[in-house]
Amino acid sequence: MSAPPGEGNAGLVTRLLVxxxxxxxxxxxxxxxxxxxxxxxxxxSPLRFQWPQPSPWTSTLTxxxxxxxxxTVAWATTGRTYGATLLGVRVLARxxxxxxxxxxxxxxxxxxxxxxxxxxxxxxxxxxxWHDILVGTVVVYDRYRDRGQHAMTPERxxxxxxxxxx
Amino acid sequence: MAAEPACDRRSARRACAxxxxxxxxxxxxxxxxxxxxxxxxxxxxxxxxxxxxxxxxAVVGLAAGLATPVLSRAADLVGRGVGLVIRHVSDTTVSxxxxxxxxxxxxxxxxxxxxxxxxxxxxVDAAVAELNLTQLVARHVDIDYLAALLDVDAVVAxxxxxxxxxxxxxxxxxxxxxxxxxxxxxxxxAIVGTVDLDAVAARIxxxAIVxxxxxxxxxxxxxxxxxxxxxxxxxxARQVIDEIDLPEILRQSTGAVSSEAVRExxxxxxxxxEALARFVDRVLRRRRAASP
Numbered sequence: 001m002s003a004p005p006g007e008g009n010a011g012l013v014t015r016l017l018v019x020x021x022x023x024x025x026x027x028x029x030x031x032x033x034x035x036x037x038x039x040x041x042x043x044x045s046p047l048r049f050q051w052p053q054p055s056p057w058t059s060t061l062t063x064x065x066x067x068x069x070x071x072t073v074a075w076a077t078t079g080r081t082y083g084a085t086l087l088g089v090r091v092l093a094r095x096x097x098x099x100x101x102x103x104x105x106x107x108x109x110x111x112x113x114x115x116x117x118x119x120x121x122x123x124x125x126x127x128x129x130w131h132d133i134l135v136g137t138v139v140v141y142d143r144y145r146d147r148g149q150h151a152m153t154p155e156r157x158x159x160x161x162x163x164x165x166x
Numbered sequence: 167m168a169a170e171p172a173c174d175r176r177s178a179r180r181a182c183a184x185x186x187x188x189x190x191x192x193x194x195x196x197x198x199x200x201x202x203x204x205x206x207x208x209x210x211x212x213x214x215x216x217x218x219x220x221x222x223x224a225v226v227g228l229a230a231g232l233a234t235p236v237l238s239r240a241a242d243l244v245g246r247g248v249g250l251v252i253r254h255v256s257d258t259t260v261s262x263x264x265x266x267x268x269x270x271x272x273x274x275x276x277x278x279x280x281x282x283x284x285x286x287x288x289x290v291d292a293a294v295a296e297l298n299l300t301q302l303v304a305r306h307v308d309i310d311y312l313a314a315l316l317d318v319d320a321v322v323a324x325x326x327x328x329x330x331x332x333x334x335x336x337x338x339x340x341x342x343x344x345x346x347x348x349x350x351x352x353x354x355x356a357i358v359g360t361v362d363l364d365a366v367a368a369r370i371x372x373x374a375i376v377x378x379x380x381x382x383x384x385x386x387x388x389x390x391x392x393x394x395x396x397x398x399x400x401x402x403a404r405q406v407i408d409e410i411d412l413p414e415i416l417r418q419s420t421g422a423v424s425s426e427a428v429r430e431x432x433x434x435x436x437x438x439x440e441a442l443a444r445f446v447d448r449v450l451r452r453r454r455a456a457s458p
Contacts (some may be wrong), residue, residue, distance in 0.1 A: 011439025017431075088432045122446055127439075143432065 010089040010139040012122035015129070019118060021083030026067040033066060064112050071108035076101045080142075088143035094136050107135040 010018075034052070042049045054062065074081040079090040079098055091107070093099055099107065110117065110131040117130030124133075132138060252260055303309075447453070 011436075012442055013438035014432075014435040017435055086428060086431070087435055088428075122442055123450070125452070127443070141436065 008140050009127040010087075010121075010141055011127050012119065014087050014089055014141075015118060015121060015139060018081065018083035018087050018089060019115070021086055022067075022071070022081045025082050026063065026070055029070060030063050030066045033062070067112045068105070068108045071111060072101070072105045075099050075107060076104035084139075088141060089139050090142040091137055091139050094138055096140075099135075099137060103135050103137070107131050107137060110134060 034054075038052055041052065071081060074084070075091045076099055079092055084090060091099060093103070114130060119129070121127045121129040121132070121139075126138070128138060
């Protein structure tokens with residue numbers, strides 16, 4: 001028996017929470033990058049050291065790059081970012097297979113550049129955002145730590161409510 | 167024991183006149199201090215007495231033979247006379263005679279009883295004093311046979327052992343018992359080894375025993391302060407803390423708490439997703455597919 005279109009796919013609230021956690025992670029990573037660059041420049045030329053003051057464009061670009069890189073690596077390897085791990089969801093191809101590097105990078109870029117497309121998952125019957133539709137992916141509930149093997153089985157995309165152990 | 171019948175000196179000399187040992191020193195030579203026994207003369211005396219007895223018996227037998235018909239006739243005549251008298255004498259006279267006879271018979275019995283009572287005790291005493299009854303019994307009675315005939319169980323069953331025990335001064339008996347010696351000789355391990363402790367324990371009604379215990383009274387007798395004063399609480403606490411892996415417990419509890427929180431967040435977000443989806447469907451007038 002096939003599941004309804006949106007059954008087993010993560011909804012807007014969960015995905016917003018995932019996005020928020022990932023945004024925090026990206027900010028922390030960016031700050032870490034900034035501090036790292038600063039430390040390297042300090043050790044490189046301590047006498048001429050001064051705190052780097054990147055322009056807003058540079059900062060924004062750095063954030064976007066860090067975010068895109070972070071999301072690409074996460075989705076291409078395990079299908080889940082830190083926020084997705086915390087909330088128990090996973091990004092998979094529509095065929096319930098893992099995304100390739102290209103598709104992961106495309107999805108990351110679209111997601112970073114057009115984040116508002118996420119809201120479409122509230123309207124979409126299959127709970128798919130714009131980047132899901134464009135790249136051909138779905139975000140499913142998956143609380144198992146089996147690197148997506150559980151969620152990759154189409155019949156098991158629905159989370160068993162009786163077993164909540166991750 | 168009576169001595170051999172002794173002859174006087176003269177008769178012995180007469181009896182031994184024809185002895186081949188005449189004039190020799192020997193057993194038949196008479197001295198002043200010698201008492202001579204003469205077997206031949208003894209046999210003569212026995213022979214004479216037997217002759218006398220035989221003669222007496224013959225006389226008695228002859229007399230009895232002669233007297234028996236006479237006596238029989240006399241008894242018959244007396245019986246007939248008595249019967250004749252009884253038949254022809256008045257009943258009053260007969261009953262008077264019977265009464266008189268009964269009185270005489272009773273008096274005679276009484277006299278006989280008195281005579282027996284007067285004669286028998288001293289005779290018996292003298293006989294018992296003369297006889298050594300103990301040796302007599304030991305010599306002639308088979309005591310083992312008598313003991314075998316005794317039914318000891320019946321004797322014990324008839325004995326009032328309670329009365330016997332009541333007469334025993336147990337305290338005095340115990341005073342004479344050296345318990346230490348007895349205990350030293352006991353192999354308690356072997357005794358305990360033969361006891362089925364499980365069966366003993368199974369027969370103990372612990373509930374009943376515990377019900378009879380007054381916990382308040384027990385606790386009241388415990389000197390808690392003294393007990394605590396003897397305890398090195400600090401050392402105990404250190405030992406307990408050393409035994410407990412506190413960091414591991416904290417890690418486990420923190421992990422449990424965080425995983426619980428994560429699970430809660432996930433559940434809540436799923437419910438929110440569902441609620442939002444229903445709301446959007448209602449706004450868009452979209453029919454929701456039935457859940458499987």
